[in-house]
Amino acid sequence: GVEVQSHGVMGTQSDIIIRGGTFQQILIILDGIRLNDPLTGHFNSYIPIAPSEIDHIEILKGASSAIYGTEAVGGVINVVTKSFSKKKMANDATAQITTGAFGLINMNIGGTWQDEKNTVSGGIIRNHANGHPQRGIDGFFDATTASASYSRKISNNIDLSYRTAYDERGFSAQNFYTTFSSDTAREYVKTFWNHIKVNYNKKNQKLSFDAGYKTISDWYQFNPKSVANENKTNQFQSLLVYETNFSDKTTFIAGGQFLQKNIQSNDRGNHSIPQAAVFAILNQRIGNYFYINPALRYDWSERYGAELVPQLNMSFKKDNYQLRASAGKTIRDADFSERYNNYNKALVSSGRIGNPDLKAERSLSYEIGGDYWCKGNVKFSATYFQRFQKDLIDWVTTPYNSMPRKDNLAPNGTYALAKNIAKVDINGVETNIQYTKSWSNSSFTTMLGATWINSKTDSAQPSFYLSSQANLLLNYSIEYRWKAISLGVNGLYKRRDDIGSIAQPYLYWNPTYFLMNVKLKVTLKKKVGIFVQADNVGNVAYSDLLGNIMPSRWWMGGIEIHLH
Numbered sequence: 053g054v055e056v057q058s059h060g061v062m063g064t065q066s067d068i069i070i071r072g073g074t075f076q077q078i079l080i081i082l083d084g085i086r087l088n089d090p091l092t093g094h095f096n097s098y099i100p101i102a103p104s105e106i107d108h109i110e111i112l113k114g115a116s117s118a119i120y121g122t123e124a125v126g127g128v129i130n131v132v133t134k135s136f137s138k139k140k141m142a143n144d145a146t147a148q149i150t151t152g153a154f155g156l157i158n159m160n161i162g163g164t165w166q167d168e169k170n171t172v173s174g175g176i177i178r179n180h181a182n183g184h185p186q187r188g189i190d191g192f193f194d195a196t197t198a199s200a201s202y203s204r205k206i207s208n209n210i211d212l213s214y215r216t217a218y219d220e221r222g223f224s225a226q227n228f229y230t231t232f233s234s235d236t237a238r239e240y241v242k243t244f245w246n247h248i249k250v251n252y253n254k255k256n257q258k259l260s261f262d263a264g265y266k267t268i269s270d271w272y273q274f275n276p277k278s279v280a281n282e283n284k285t286n287q288f289q290s291l292l293v294y295e296t297n298f299s300d301k302t303t304f305i306a307g308g309q310f311l312q313k314n315i316q317s318n319d320r321g322n323h324s325i326p327q328a329a330v331f332a333i334l335n336q337r338i339g340n341y342f343y344i345n346p347a348l349r350y351d352w353s354e355r356y357g358a359e360l361v362p363q364l365n366m367s368f369k370k371d372n373y374q375l376r377a378s379a380g381k382t383i384r385d386a387d388f389s390e391r392y393n394n395y396n397k398a399l400v401s402s403g404r405i406g407n408p409d410l411k412a413e414r415s416l417s418y419e420i421g422g423d424y425w426c427k428g429n430v431k432f433s434a435t436y437f438q439r440f441q442k443d444l445i446d447w448v449t450t451p452y453n454s455m456p457r458k459d460n461l462a463p464n465g466t467y468a469l470a471k472n473i474a475k476v477d478i479n480g481v482e483t484n485i486q487y488t489k490s491w492s493n494s495s496f497t498t499m500l501g502a503t504w505i506n507s508k509t510d511s512a513q514p515s516f517y518l519s520s521q522a523n524l525l526l527n528y529s530i531e532y533r534w535k536a537i538s539l540g541v542n543g544l545y546k547r548r549d550d551i552g553s554i555a556q557p558y559l560y561w562n563p564t565y566f567l568m569n570v571k572l573k574v575t576l577k578k579k580v581g582i583f584v585q586a587d588n589v590g591n592v593a594y595s596d597l598l599g600n601i602m603p604s605r606w607w608m609g610g611i612e613i614h615l616h
Contacts, residue, residue, distance in 0.1 A: 053070065053071065053113060053482045053484070053501055053503045053525070053527075054068065054069070054070055054111060054527075055068075055069040055070070055503075055521065055522055055525050055546075056068055056069075057069060057075065057520060057596045057597050058596045058597075058600075058602065059094070059225070059228040059596070059597060059600050060191060060193060060223055060224070060225075060228070060600060061184075061191075061193075061587075061602065061603055061606075062156075062158070062179050062181065062193060062195075063097075063179055063193075063195055063221075064193045064195070064221065064223045065094060065095075065097065065098075065221075065223070065225075065228065066097040067093070067094060067096075067097070067517075067597070068080070068096065068097060068129065069126065069521060070111075070113050070126035070127035071113060071114070071126050071127065071437055071439070071478070071480055071482065071503070071505070072126070072439070072478045072480060072505040072507055072521050073125060073126045073439070073441075073444075073478065073518075073521070074093075074444070074445075074446060074517040074518060074521075075093050075094070075096070075517060076093035076123065076384060076387070076445070077123065077125035077126045077382075077384060077413075078093075078096065078123065078124075078125070078126050078127055078128070078129065079116070079120055079121065079122075079123040079124040079127075079128045079129070080096045080097070080099065080128075080129050080131075081120065081128060081129070081130045081131070082099065082100075082101060082130075082131045082133070082245075082247070083131070083132060083133055083136040083213075083215070083247065083249065083262075084130070084136075084249075084262060084291065085247060085262050085264045085289055085291055086120075086121065086123075086264075086289065086311075087099060087100075087245075087266070088123050089266070089268055089285060089287070089387075090285050090287055090313035090314075090315065090325070090387055090388055091268060091270060091283055091285045091315060091387060091388050091389055092387055092388070092389040092390075093123075093387060094228075094229075095241065095243075095268065095270075098219055098221065098241065098243055098268075099131060099219075100197060100199060100217035100218070100219040100243050100244075100245040101131060101133065101197070101199050101217060102160075102162045102174065102175025102176055102177050102197055102198065102199045103160060103162065103175065103177060104146050104160070104161070104162025104163060104164070104173070104174075104175035105133045105134055105135070105162060105164070105173045105174065105175055105199055105201060106131060106132075106133055106134070107132050107133055107134045107137045107139065107141075108132050108137075109129065109130070109131050109132070110128075110129070110130040110132065111127065111128075111129055111130075112127050112128040112129075112130070113126070113127040113435075113482075114126075114127060114378055114380070114417055114419050114437060115363060115378065115379075115380035115381070115382045115415075115417035115439075116128045116363070116380070116382075117349065117351075117361050117363070117380065117381065117382040117383055118331065118333075118347040118348060118349045118361045118362055118363035118380055118381070119331070119333060119347050119349070119363065121309060121329060121349070121351070122327070122351065122353075122382075122383050122384050122385060123384050124382060125382040125384055125413070125415060125417075125439070126439075133173065133201060133215070134164045134171065134173045135164070135171045135172070135173040135201040135202065135203040135213055135215070136201070136203065136213045136215070136249060138203070138211065138251075140166070141164065141166060142616050143163075143164060143165045143166060143616070144163055144164055144614065144615060144616045145161075145162070145163035145613075145614075145615045146160070146161070146162055146163065146175075146612065146613065146614050146615070147160070147161045147612065147613045148160045148161075148610060148611070148612035148613070149610050149611060149612075150608050150609065150610030151608065151609065151610060152585075152606060152607050152608025152609065153605075153606050153607045153608065154181045154182055154183055154184050154190075154603070154606065155180070155181050155182030155183070156180070156181040156606075156608055157178075157179075157180045157181070158177075158178065158179050158180075158608075158610070159176075159177070159178045160175070160176075160177045160178075161175060161176055161177075162174060162175020162176065162177075163175070163615075168205075169204055169205045170202070170203070170204050170205075171201075171202070171203040171204075172200075172201070172202055173200070173201050173202075174198075174199060174200035174201065175198070175199060176196070176197070176198045177195075177196070177197050177198075178195070178196050179193065179194075179195045179196075180193070180194045180195070181193055183224060184601075184603035184604065184606070186224065186226050186600075186601050187226065187227075187233075187601065188236065189224060189226060189236050190224065191223075191224045191226070191600075191601070191603070192222075192223060192224050193221070193222070193223040193224070194221070194222045194223070195219075195220065195221040195222070195223070196218075196219070196220050196221075197217070197218070197219045197220075198217065198218050198219075199215060199216070199217035199218075199245075200215070200216060200217075201213065201214065201215035201216075202214050202215075209252055209253055209254050210250070210251065210252050210253075211250075211251050212248075212249070212250055212251075213247075213248070213249045213251075214246075214247070214248045214249075215245070215246070215247045216244075216245070216246050217243075217244070217245040217246075218242075218243070218244060218245075219241075219242070219243040219245070220240075220241070220242045220243075221239075221240070221241045221242075222238070222239070222240045222241075223238070223239060224237070224238060225237035225238060225239040225272065225600075226600060226601075227595075227600045227601070228597075228600055229404065230274075230403060230404075232402065232403075234274075234275055235274060235275065236274075236275045236276070237272065237273060237274050237275065238272075238273050239270070239271065239272045239273075240270075240271045241268060241269070241270050241271075242268070242269045243266065243267070243268050244265075244266065244267045245264070245265075245266050246264065246265045246266075247262065247263070247264040247265075248262070248263050248264075249261070249262045249263075256296055256297040256298075257294075257295065257296045257297075258293075258294070258295040258296075259292075259293070259294050259295075260291075260292070260293045261290070261291070261292050261293075262289075262290065262291040262292075263288075263289070263290045263291075264287075264288070264289050264290075265286070265287070265288050265289075266286065266287045267284070267285070267286040267287075268283075268284070268285045268286075269283075269284050270282070270283040270284075270285075274403075279318075279397075281317070281318065281319040281320075282317065282318050282319070283315065283316075283317040283319065283320060283388075284315070284316045284317070285313070285314065285315045285316075285388070286313075286314050287311065287312065287313050287314070288311070288312045289309070289310065289311045289312075290309070290310050291307065291308075291309050292307050292308050292309075293305065293306075293307035294306050294307060300337075301336065301337040301338075302334070302335070302336055302337075303334070303335040303336075304332070304333070304334055304335075305332070305333040305334075305335070306330075306331065306332045306333075307330070307331055308328070308329065308330045308331075309328065309329045309330075309331070310326075310327070310328045311326070311327040311328070312324070312325075312326050312327075313325045313326075313327070313388075315388045317388075317392075317396065318396065319392075319393070319394060319395070319396055319397060320388050320389065320391075320392035320393060320395055320396060320406065321392055321395060321396045323388060323391075323392065325353065325354055325355060326353075326354055327351070327352065327353045327354070328351075328352050329349055329350060329351040329352065330349070330350050331347065331348065331349040331350070332347070332348055333345070333346075333347040334346050334347075340370075341368055341369055341370045342366075342367075342368050343365075343366065343367045343368075343369070344364075344365070344366050345364070345365040345366070346362075346363070346364050346365075347362070347363045347364075347365075347380075348360070348361070348362050348363075349361040349362075351383065353385060353412075355385050355386075355412065356383070356385055356411070356412040359383055359412075359414075361380075361381050361382070361383060362380065362381055363378070363379070363380030363381065364378065364379050364380065365377075365378045366378070372424065372425040372426065373422065373423065373424045373425070374422060374423040374424075375421075375422045376420070376421055376422065376423075377418075377419065377420045377421075378417075378418070378419050378420075379416075379417065379418045379419075380416075380417050381414070381415070381416055381417075382413075382414070382415045382416075382417060383412055383413065383414050383415075384412065384413040384445075385412040385413075386407075386410040386412070386445050386470065388406075389404075389406060390406055390407065390410060390445055390470040391406045391407060391408050391410060391470070392406040392408065393405060393406035393470070394406065394460075395408070395460075397460055398460060399460055399461075399462065400460050400461055400462070400465065400467075401462045401464075401465045402462075402465050402466045402467065403467065403468070404447055404467070404468045404469075404470070405450075405455065405457075405461070405467050405468070405469050405470070406470055407456065407469060407470040407471065409456065410445055410470060410471075410472055411443045411472050412443065413441060413442070413443050413444050413445055413472075414441070414442050414443060415439050415440060415441040415442065415444075416439070416440045417437065417438065417439045417440075418437065418438045418439075419435055419436065419437035419438070420435070420436055421433065421434055421435030421436065421437075421482075422434060429487060429488045429489055430485070430486070430487050431484075431485070431486045432483075432484070432485050433482075433483065433484045433485075434481070434482070434483045434484075435481070435482045435483075436480070436481050437478075437479070437480050437481075437482065438477070438478065438479050438480075439477070439478040440475075440477050441475070441476040441477070441478070442474070442475060443472040443473070443474065444472070444473045444476045444518075445470060445471070445472060445473075446470075446471065446473055446515035446516060446517055446518050447468040447469065447470055447471075447515060447516040447517070448468065448469055448471045448473075448511065448513050448514075448515045448516075449466075449467070449468055449513060450467050450468065450469040450471070451467075452464070452465055452467065454469075455467060455469060456469075468516065471515075473509055473510070473511045473515060473518075474510050474511075475509065475510045476507065476508070476509045476510075476511075476518065477507070477508045477509075478505060478506070478507050478508075479505070479506045480503060480504055480505040480506065481503070481504045482501070482502070482503045482504075483501065483502050483503075484499070484500070484501040484502075485499070485500050485501075486498070486499045487499075493534060493535050494532070494533055494534040494535070495531075495532075495533045496531070496532050496533075497529075497530070497531045498528075498529065498530045498531075499527070499528065499529045499530075500526070500527070500528050501525075501526065501527040501528075502524070502525070502526050502527075503522070503524070503525045504523070504524055505521065505522070505523055505524075505525075506523070507521065507523075514549075519548075519549060520548065520596075520597055521548065522546040522547060522548050523547055523548055523549065524545070524546070524547040525544065525545070525546055525547075526544060526545040526546075527542075527543075527544050528541075528542060528543060528544070529541070529542040530542070536574055536575045536576065537572075537573070537574055537575075538572075538573045538575070539570075539571075539572050539573075540570070540571045540572075540573075541568065541569070541570050541571075542568075542569055543566070543567045543568040543569055544566075544567055545564075545565075545566045545567075546564065546565055547563065547564045548563045548564065549563060562592075562593070562594045562595070565592050565594045566590065566592065567588055567590070567592060567594075568588075568589045568590055569585070569586065569587045569588070569589065570585065570586050570589055571583060571584070571585040571586075572584050572585075578614075579613060579614055579615060580611065580612070580613050580614075581611065581612045581613075581614070582609075582610075582611050583609060583610060583611075583612070584607075584608075584609040585607075585608050585609065586605060586606065586607050586608075587603070587605070587606040587608075588602075588603060588604060588605050588606060589605060590605075591604050591605040
């Protein structure tokens, strides 16, 4: 049910979509505080964390703004790390090196050490390739992420956690944001991330305080003849949460949040936006099987004023089945690119134009579903969902005469304007089946997920990102293990509307495509693994979004070491 629309590969840049909508409508959080960048949602997948630090990843589908805040329209992705999770764990270290076609070199190293009071975790991942052939250039990328964290139990009631991280990415950005044949773009992005958390626990009460500071420096050049955009953003945030257990059936949570977003840009200008919220959540069990979870947030922004955001979740779980339902309101404001892109230049002859007068998006979401566990090794889930959206923000092709502001535009220019689409309704069905089976020397695991989405809008013209969503998305994964050998196959099938009116003839725009990846691994003495992998085995020519050409078949192989 999670659709990843790739601009580039191997972590270059990706848009994450849950249950339709746009990439801007997903909230990414790391250890409880948000990563979403105020410049653009295209940076949301730049998660400044080494893989070795990750304990687990939680995916929450559906409306979640009342609990987590703005942008949580389609869902929330929460990355939980080892040092912040407060779990007891074994000390471990991992190292991996991979090489392959197109000059690929990947190195990944990290580890975690823990004693009774301290946890130290850190790692580095380095990813480089000369790149697959694109239109006249190679799709190069050069990315490094390094992170380190420390957690200490100061007393029986207080513990402190701190993380610092650095993420740097340079890559070919050809047709990442445009469909022009003159686009040979390059982009370089640097991210600094710092996060401190203090927890106080006593009997049935918990109090936590988080403070995070993120800076991003972005350099983007459309082609060698154009002036590069230089954007610098920073975001400070703080989060205070109080939790009390009145009984084993009742938990009450309340808190407050503050964000300060700033930008300095030769293209978008200098701006600052404060945002604040207070919220309350009740977790109540009624009897032995019924759970109810109302939540209410009061959100304020300098842009859209004050907003009351309610949500209600319910579930009934007994034996091997569960029924669940949810209803909630969500809200999302425009980012700095949607408001001010190409706004500060002397003359813009084509491209995307920001709109300072954009309204905030608002939506109402509903869902009902169930889960069934059969004989301990089969799980089946199904969900029906609806989202009724007002003033959804997307980019729409707009002639010069219809542009609201013409100060720095050319009369014969071709433009995409950020606009509020008055009404967008999404209906969908999501199903998932998982099967696992183990024997003495082998095991078999498979998963198949399917999401059908029907999107209706009152806009006469197709908008860029709404049009690129999959109407039918199938995800599949199969893994078979026999002794020290494992074989994994995974991939997806996408069916989308044919929007050739937006895409250009030279682009690999396939409305429907099927992808398969295969990995074979042999483990020696439970510590060393040797593997070979092929992505896009079928050598499919496709574009995930409206411009960038995705790679052909990509062979790679490597060695990994795990020490515990």
